Each structure stands twice: as structure tokens, then as C-alpha cells.
Amino acid sequence: MIDGEDKLIERAVKGEASAFGHLYDHYQPRIYRFVFIKVGQREEAEDLTHQAFLNAWQNIQNYEHRGFPFSSWLYQIARNQVIDYYRTSRSNLSIDDADPENFVGPENTQSAAEQKFELAEIRLALIQLKPDYQDVIVLRFVEELSLKETAEALERSEGAVKLLQHRALQELRKNLTRKK
Amino acid sequence: MNELLHQLKKLTSIESDADYARRSRQLILQSVREPKKKFSIAALLGSSLQFGVTVALTGILLLVVLGGLGIGEFLSPFHLASLDPTNLRAEAQAIDIQIQLTDLNYHESLNSQSTPSTAAPTISSSITPASKDDVQKKAAELGISSVSPSSSESIGIDEALNRLAE
Numbered sequence: 509m510i511d512g513e514d515k516l517i518e519r520a521v522k523g524e525a526s527a528f529g530h531l532y533d534h535y536q537p538r539i540y541r542f543v544f545i546k547v548g549q550r551e552e553a554e555d556l557t558h559q560a561f562l563n564a565w566q567n568i569q570n571y572e573h574r575g576f577p578f579s580s581w582l583y584q585i586a587r588n589q590v591i592d593y594y595r596t597s598r599s600n601l602s603i604d605d606a607d608p609e610n611f612v613g614p615e616n617t618q619s620a621a622e623q624k625f626e627l628a629e630i631r632l633a634l635i636q637l638k639p640d641y642q643d644v645i646v647l648r649f650v651e652e653l654s655l656k657e658t659a660e661a662l663e664r665s666e667g668a669v670k671l672l673q674h675r676a677l678q679e680l681r682k683n684l685t686r687k688k
Numbered sequence: 689m690n691e692l693l694h695q696l697k698k699l700t701s702i703e704s705d706a707d708y709a710r711r712s713r714q715l716i717l718q719s720v721r722e723p724k725k726k727f728s729i730a731a732l733l734g735s736s737l738q739f740g741v742t743v744a745l746t747g748i749l750l751l752v753v754l755g756g757l758g759i760g761e762f763l764s765p766f767h768l769a770s771l772d773p774t775n776l777r778a779e780a781q782a783i784d785i786q787i788q789l790t791d792l793n794y795h796e797s798l799n800s801q802s803t804p805s806t807a808a809p810t811i812s813s814s815i816t817p818a819s820k821d822d823v824q825k826k827a828a829e830l831g832i833s834s835v836s837p838s839s840s841e842s843i844g845i846d847e848a849l850n851r852l853a854e
């Protein structure tokens with residue numbers, strides 16, 4: 509959540525493009541990351557992220573602040589975009605989906621190639637989970653949303669999210685252990 | 689568990705291309721937004737009026753269609769008194785047709801005609817055209833008035849046809 513987010517949202521709802529621009533700058537990297545982990549293709553992730561923000565801007569007058577961060581609403585939109593993408597394109601999971609070149613990482617850590625390869629492996633293990641499990645893992649442990657915010661983004665109860673989280677972590681651990 | 693979470697944290701290094709982000713932002717903010725429809729009394733009245741007009745026109749159309757069917761039944765020939773088959777039959781039976789044979793002189797001109805060709809059958813000389821007097825005599829025997837339409841004797845058409853057929 510950014511400082512003065514409520515004011516920015518209020519101005520964006522009234523139609524002020526610059527206010528929405530600030531929101532875009534803050535949330536675009538997160539939404540892109542969430543979408544990319546799900547679809548694995550750079551161009552697809554860019555298109556879906558663009559479409560998600562476009563939908564948000566077109567429908568922001570319908571946004572109602574109900575005590576949750578604006579990001580929960582954005583994640584809902586992005587998640588629906590990904591669901592529609594899976595419905596229309598029959599993509600099969602393959603090792604080619606984890607092209608390390610798709611990952612842009614910082615250069616001041618261990619060698620870029622090794623890091624990219626690690627990221628690709630983790631992503632592969634993640635996308636072998638059910639879509640709901642993937643969403644919970646990414647939102648809770650990558651994007652660091654609270655249980656309440658995650659429940660809002662996934663349109664589920666907090667209890668359901670807790671259960672999903674527990675099962676998702678078990679499955680992910682199995683997948684990572686199997687690969688080793 | 690910590691190892692798992694540590695590995696997941698590495699995914700935060702995923703970033704989009706900077707040029708893409710700039711272009712996308714520009715396109716989105718330049719896009720046209722449809723204004724939110726505001727609730728107002730005028731809009732509510734307008735939509736109600738529109739609905740009312742639609743209902744009224746539909747009702748009128750139904751009346752015209754159903755009324756047309758009713759008029760069609762009314763104008764049906766079988767419902768006009770003058771064209772009722774039962775009445776027509778009764779009227780036909782009540783008609784008293786008076787047929788009067790007028791001047792029967794159509795055979796007088798045949799005496800002067802010649803036979804047209806040798807191939808055609810010839811008229812027997814034993815057959816002579818009936819004279820006017822013969823016809824009138826015959827008509828008198830049958831009780832048929834052959835001269836004047838103002839004759840007092842008149843019979844029904846059925847009776848006349850029956851007498852001729854005898």
C-alpha cells in the first residue's frame with residue numbers, strides 16, 4: 509500500500525489520469541510478476557498485464573473501498589485475465605516454458621545465468637500445482653499479502669485460504685524434492 | 689519450510705521490461721473512459737416514459753391485429769343477410785319464373801337457302817320447314833303462349849319444360 513493511496517484512488521475514480529498513473533507505477537511490477545509466474549511467457553505476461561490495468565482504468569468508477577488495499581482488486585482482475593487466457597489457449601506444461609532468458613534478475617547477486625536457472629526451476633515446481641494453490645503461494649509468500657488481503661483477492665473466506673495454503677505448501681515441497 | 693520460503697522469495701526478482709511498462713502506461717492513460725451513468729430523477733423518468741410508450745404501442749398493435757381478425761369475420765360473405773345460402777335457397781324456390789315464347793318465325797328464312805356442297809348430306813325434300821301457323825297451333829295445344837308477352841296465360845318454368853319433353 510502506498511502513502512496517500514486513498515486520495516489517489518479517490519482522484520482516479522473521478523477520472524484523473526495522473527492519479528491512476530501513480531497507482532500503475534506502484535502496482536505494475538507486482539501484477540506483472542504474478543501473471544508471469546502463472547503463464548511463463550514474457551509476451552503473454554505483458555499483454556495480460558496491460559489488459560488487466562486497462563480494465564482497471566476503464567472500470568475504476570465502479571471501485572468501492574471496503575477496507576482492503578487497492579492491490580486486492582487489481583489481483584482479482586489479473587487473475588481473471590489469466591483464467592480467460594487458459595480457457596482460450598490450450599497451453600501444455602513443458603520444460604520450454606521455463607526459459608531462463610525470460611527472467612530479468614539483478615546483476616549484483618550470484619551469476620545471472622545460475623539465478624535465472626534457479627528461478628525457472630522454482631517456477632516449474634510451482635506451476636505443477638493446481639491454479640488455486642499457485643495463487644495462494646504467490647500472493648502470500650511472493651507478494652506478501654496478508655491472509656485477509658489474499659482472501660479478498662481470491663474471493664474466498666480466510667478459512668478457505670488457510671486450508672489452501674497448507675495443502676499448497678505440502679504439494680510444492682513434494683515437487684521440489686522430486687526434482688532433486 | 690524456511691528453505692522453501694527462501695526459494696519462493698527468489699521469484700521477487702522477476703521484472704518486466706522498462707520500455708514495455710512505459711508504453712503500456714501511456715496507452716492506458718490515453719484510452720477513453722466511458723463516464724459513469726449517474727442516477728437522476730430525469731433519467732428515471734425518461735426510462736419509465738420509454739417503457740410506457742413501448743407498452744402502449746404494443747397494445748395498439750395487438751388491438752389492430754385482433755380488430756382486423758374481427759372485421760374479417762364481420763365482412764365474411766356468409767354473414768351478410770343477402771348472401772346467406774339458406775335464404776338464397778328459399779328465395780330461389782319462391783321465384784315464379786314466367787316464360788313466354790314470343791313470335792316464332794325463325795323457320796321462314798330457310799326456304800330460300802341452297803345446299804353448300806356435294807359432300808355434305810343433302811336435305812331431304814320430304815322435310816319441310818314448319819310454318820308459322822303450324823308452330824302456333826302446336827304451342828296452343830301445349831298451352832304455351834307463343835305471341836304476346838302480355839298474354840294472360842302463364843305457367844311455371846318447370847311445368848313448361850315438362851310439357852315440352854313429352
